[in-house]
Amino acid sequence: MKRLFKIELRKIIHNRIFWITLSGYILTLLMILLGMQRQLSKINKGLSEGSNNFIPLLPTEIYSFPHVWHNLAYIASFLMIFLAVVMVILVTNEFTYNTMRQNLINGMSRFELVLSKFVDAIMLASIATIFIFIFGLIAGFTTSTNLEFADIFSKLPYIGAYFIMILGFLTFAMMLAFLIKKPALVLGALLLYNYIIEPLSAWKFNESIGSYLPLKSLNMLVEVPDIALFSFFGAGPVYNGIQFTYVALGIFYTAAFFGISYYIINRKDL
């Protein structure tokens, strides 16, 4: 495993497209997170000017402990697709350069070929998670008035749920890339499935399996936060916590995507 990390790290460190896409993701996320706070204050101000008595209709302190963890995880989850693009590039590169075949010939097993790409997924998910963790700490300490230890970290498990969600989504992207190989086609399939096929199926089977579909159940790991802001925009039912079912499902789906990837690579002539 350490050997695979070393190999993947060497490929990634010198990969310019990787860094460009990843910085694109971080910068966009940063702009959204920083812009949101200001925007909310503005809306609140406008609303309170319209009425005589000042009642803040929206919470401006979305970054206060402990809610910051949940809110950040939720907001950041909308940009997961950026990370999936990076993932797709990392896998399809191996087909473009024919290095999938070469690495196998040089002495990697087919299982290691898949595992080395899963290592990429772990690295990406870790970077994304560490980023919102640091952002959460900074934002939390600058906006919170209540700095009791229990309050600060009571919702920290959302960061863990966020990690599982991203890892699952990236493993899904990895599986598609192993299956389709051509970067543009993989991205097309990913977007199609993520934004059309699954939402439609989830809606159609709303009563039954709708919320247990792969990407839907990954998204259910970090549900709409139970604060006025998001329910204000007409979000659905709200649970105040992470449901164990979805943690289990998230891990199950990640393992399944990995298993299917291995199955594909094991049967394929490289």
Place this chain on the structure above:
Amino acid sequence: MTTVLKVNNLSKSYGSLWAVNKLSFEVKKGSVYGILGPNGSGKTTTLGMLVSAINPSHGSFEWFGKQASANTRKGIGIFLEKPNFYDYLSAENNLKIVADIRELDYSLVESALKTVSLWERRDSKFKTFSLGMKQRLAIASAIMGDPEMLVLDEPTNGLDPEGIAEVRDLILRLADEGKTIILASHLLDEVQKVCTNLLVLKSGVKIYDGSIDDISQTNDQIEISAEDNQALLDALQSYPDIVDCKLEGNIIIGKLHNNSKSSTLNTFLHQKGIALKHLQVRKASLEAQVLNLLKN
């Protein structure tokens, strides 16, 4: 001699086409085993299966008496078809990845690059290399760590004459060191100069497998003539090691086989009371032999 590779009824089909059909052969330690055949005869498919990149439809093979695994591949220097490296990485970083995969020490990267005269260009990205340099880097990657066994598929493809000579010398040097080498090529000349054994494929089927001396000798051509060619021709009919005799002009041309010596023939004819005025054995070129094999 130890058997390094044993191939048993190996087959690969693509739909109804058999790219490789029931192929069996053995490679002994220390031999230079040439695989020859026209384009599309199944050379690369065969090697692809032997290095586990292609899954066989039927049959099996063993490396060093064991079933092939990722670990056996680490001990074999393999160059297949074309150089595959990460475009955006330098030569040195590419070989470090290979070293990591094969679990070799990084110190071997330097000597491998020096062997193929690419050490000065170690920091250049792979994509800036010429075809010949890419090819040399792939050879460096194969010989890194001094493996006992090498599998080379068209290693001189895309090289200029000087490069071809260099690679050929390198293969000869490695063979002298006692390494076992499997070399696939469609260039007969290349094979003839370096190989001890030969496997000829045609449409995925084995049509010859044996030592390279055997193939050159089975069909040695003999030119012979005497004052009375008719009597000579009659005498030759009773000589067992010569076939296909026919009179062409004033010379009889036949085929001498089974390592038969021309001196034995001369003694035989002398006893029959025929004095020869011309006797010449022509080693047929490998090219002619192989073309002949492929024709039948």
